[in-house]
Amino acid sequence: xxxxxxxxxxxxxxxxxxxxxxxxxxxxxxxxxxxxxxxxxxxxxxxxxxxxxxxxxxxxxxxxxxxxxxxxxxxxxxxxxxxxxxxxxxxxxxxxxxxxxxxxxxxxxxxxxxxxxxxxxxxxxxxxxxxxxxxxxxxxxxxxxxxxxxxxxxxxxxxxxxxxxxxxxxxxxxxxxxxxxxxxxxxxxxxxxxxxxxxxxxxxxxxxxxxxxxxxxxxxxxxxxxxxxxxxxxxxxxxxxxxxxxxxxxxxxxxxxxxxxxxxxxxxxxxxxxxxxxxxxxxxxxxxxxxxxxxxxxxxxxxxxxxxxxxxxxxxxxxxxxxxxxxxxxxxxxxxxxxxxxxxxxxxxxxxxxxxxxxxxxxxxxxxxxxxxxxxxxxxxxxxxxxxxxxxxxxxxxxxxxxxxxxxxxxxxxxxxxxxxxxxxxxxxxxxxxxxxxxxxxxxxxxxxxxxxxxxxxxxxxxxxxxxxxxxxxxxxxxxxxxxxxxxxxxxxxxxxxxxxxxxxxxxxxxxxxx
Numbered sequence: 001x002x003x004x005x006x007x008x009x010x011x012x013x014x015x016x017x018x019x020x021x022x023x024x025x026x027x028x029x030x031x032x033x034x035x036x037x038x039x040x041x042x043x044x045x046x047x048x049x050x051x052x053x054x055x056x057x058x059x060x061x062x063x064x065x066x067x068x069x070x071x072x073x074x075x076x077x078x079x080x081x082x083x084x085x086x087x088x089x090x091x092x093x094x095x096x097x098x099x100x101x102x103x104x105x106x107x108x109x110x111x112x113x114x115x116x117x118x119x120x121x122x123x124x125x126x127x128x129x130x131x132x133x134x135x136x137x138x139x140x141x142x143x144x145x146x147x148x149x150x151x152x153x154x155x156x157x158x159x160x161x162x163x164x165x166x167x168x169x170x171x172x173x174x175x176x177x178x179x180x181x182x183x184x185x186x187x188x189x190x191x192x193x194x195x196x197x198x199x200x201x202x203x204x205x206x207x208x209x210x211x212x213x214x215x216x217x218x219x220x221x222x223x224x225x226x227x228x229x230x231x232x233x234x235x236x237x238x239x240x241x242x243x244x245x246x247x248x249x250x251x252x253x254x255x256x257x258x259x260x261x262x263x264x265x266x267x268x269x270x271x272x273x274x275x276x277x278x279x280x281x282x283x284x285x286x287x288x289x290x291x292x293x294x295x296x297x298x299x300x301x302x303x304x305x306x307x308x309x310x311x312x313x314x315x316x317x318x319x320x321x322x323x324x325x326x327x328x329x330x331x332x333x334x335x336x337x338x339x340x341x342x343x344x345x346x347x348x349x350x351x352x353x354x355x356x357x358x359x360x361x362x363x364x365x366x367x368x369x370x371x372x373x374x375x376x377x378x379x380x381x382x383x384x385x386x387x388x389x390x391x392x393x394x395x396x397x398x399x400x401x402x403x404x405x406x407x408x409x410x411x412x413x414x415x416x417x418x419x420x421x422x423x424x425x426x427x428x429x430x431x432x433x434x435x436x437x438x439x440x441x442x443x444x445x446x447x448x449x450x451x452x453x454x455x456x457x458x459x460x461x462x463x464x465x466x467x468x469x470x471x472x473x474x475x476x477x478x479x480x481x482x483x484x485x486x487x488x489x490x491x492x493x494x495x496x497x498x499x500x501x502x503x504x505x506x507x508x509x510x511x512x513x514x515x
Contacts, residue, residue, distance in 0.1 A: 148175070179217050
């Protein structure tokens with residue numbers, strides 16, 4: 001890892017923490033490990049793996065990532081409470097490079113209405129928390145939540161205290177996406193000049209996208225001396241999301257003439273990581289998304305096509321291969337072998353264990369009997385639904401279903417395995433999916449609210465897998481489920497069952513969502 005302060009901008013990825021806080025996203029440990037593995041291959045400097053104090057499940061996921069991922073720093077987020085810091089250390093202590101990331105709000109509006117604390121109380125919290133975290137590890141990051149709306153003089157005080165107590169990274173967040181680039185650049189410079197840069201300390205920035213300026217503000221901060229940028233793959237996160245790391249990274253690379261800086265990132269992995277995150281979170285990447293969208297390197301207008309044929313640089317400031325955008329695709333079918341199957345999954349950004357690969361290959365062969373060609377979309381849906389989407393052996397699993405549809409409605413009979421025995425029931429509804437969902441509710445005795453339902457083909461082929469994404473809500477908990485099949489009704493039932501299982505796990509863990 002190159003930690004040069006002057007010439008290198010460190011990339012801090014918070015997809016697994018801030019990104020997962022986006023409504024409707026809840027990743028299980030297997031899915032988080034998939035993303036973390038690919039972030040490490042991307043050569044991200046820091047992976048913020050989660051908020052360990054939020055729930056036992058989050059702590060265990062961070063611990064699993066810390067134990068397995070090598071090369072990158074693995075960070076756990078913590079409020080200034082000792083219990084949070086203890087949980088963060090418990091989660092990251094086995095990491096090759098562990099970090100505790102401590103935060104507290106510093107704006108007057110947050111201190112008055114959320115924290116109910118005075119400025120002196122906040123300063124005391126910072127002093128005690130950073131010193132306490134420093135007792136566990138030398139790598140401690142401190143963040144001043146809502147820094148962009150904080151009084152600069154007080155913020156300088158706060159950061160000085162954090163640095164004196166041993167913080168090695170000082171983070172200036174634009175938590176609510178309020179800043180404007182030119183204004184933010186001046187603000188960041190004022191803070192850095194006021195605090196100075198103690199030996200061994202790196203300044204960081206964490207921008208949200210409420211006004212669509214997260215990337216612009218991050219780059220403005222870099223020009224003011226920041227040498228760590230925090231963000232997420234595809235810009236996921238609370239509300240309108242975070243700075244899109246792929247955009248920050250390629251802006252620094254493409255406009256090195258302007259910034260004179262580099263990153264440690266292997267940019268050829270950006271496209272595959274983007275697709276992986278999109279598939280596992282269920283949040284689609286818009287086709288016009290910068291750097292990784294399907295249209296980022298597409299040209300339809302005649303004059304553009306003519307220019308590209310003459311010289312690609314006429315309309316492309318980046319090369320598709322620079323970000324790993326697809327070129328020639330390997331076509332898989334029933335005659336394909338285990339090696340080709342593994343290779344294509346790796347190219348798509350998936351890293352499976354031998355056991356997971358064996359199960360996936362068996363399902364792939366079954367799918368080949370129903371389809372002439374298995375597309376990349378089919379493969380990804382297969383892996384996510386049949387391998388990574390599973391939660392535990394005692395969860396509900398679809399065994400069989402039948403539907404009968406007529407002009408007056410539909411009837412569905414569903415059979416589920418509950419970990420010990422098969423259970424079945426039937427119900428009617430205004431359509432086959434509605435009837436099937438009613439039958440599942442009768443079997444399980446659970447009646448969560450259906451928040452959203454989405455069904456789409458995973459490729460343009462007529463025999464493509466249908467992928468369903470369902471979001472269920474029970475009280476304050478929400479969970480997203482996915483299902484894929486050549487039969488859209490089966491896909492819809494699988495998605496509902498998957499979401500139901502995730503809700504049950506959340507309830508069992510008594511998860512506390514901390515905003």
